[in-house]
Amino acid sequence: MTWALILGLLVLGLILILLEVIFVPGTTVVGILGLAFSALGVYLTFVNYDSSTALWVLGLTAMTNVGVIFYGFKSGVWKRFSLKDTISSRTYDDRLEGLQVGLRGKTVSDIKPYGKAEFGDTIYEVKSNSGFIPAGQDVEIQQLEYNRIIIK
Known part of the structure; x- marks a missing residue:
């Protein structure tokens, strides 16, 4: 039961971090929740198992989470959300064209x-x-x- 809970928290944390990086960048809430679930999973490992097992879980979790974040920055995900077109016109630029005082x-x-x-x-x-x-x-x-x- 404990391993299932720990793995569930770690996987949920990883999924939330992945969601933050790929689907909802910039909101931070989803990423912080992902890190919190991952940290809770690591904490429960330290509480319930010996330190060598807990250190392995900590190392693998840290490498996986950092890898997902690194992937998010390297994969060009951010380019999908950035503005590529520029607006060169202004509102009502030629609205008064042809009009003059006294008309x-x-x-x-x-x-x-x-x-x-x-x-x-x-x-x-x-x-x-x-x-x-x-x-x-x-x-x-x-x-x-x-x-x-x-x-x-």
């Missing part, structure tokens, strides 16, 4: 203080600094800032 348009929806207005053939989200503007009114771009169109 006239027409509101498509009520502006209270945000709504939609059409300038040329394109509908934009706009903001009014002068409060409510009903739909269908002629408006003029007063200011363009931070990808926002402010109308009057």
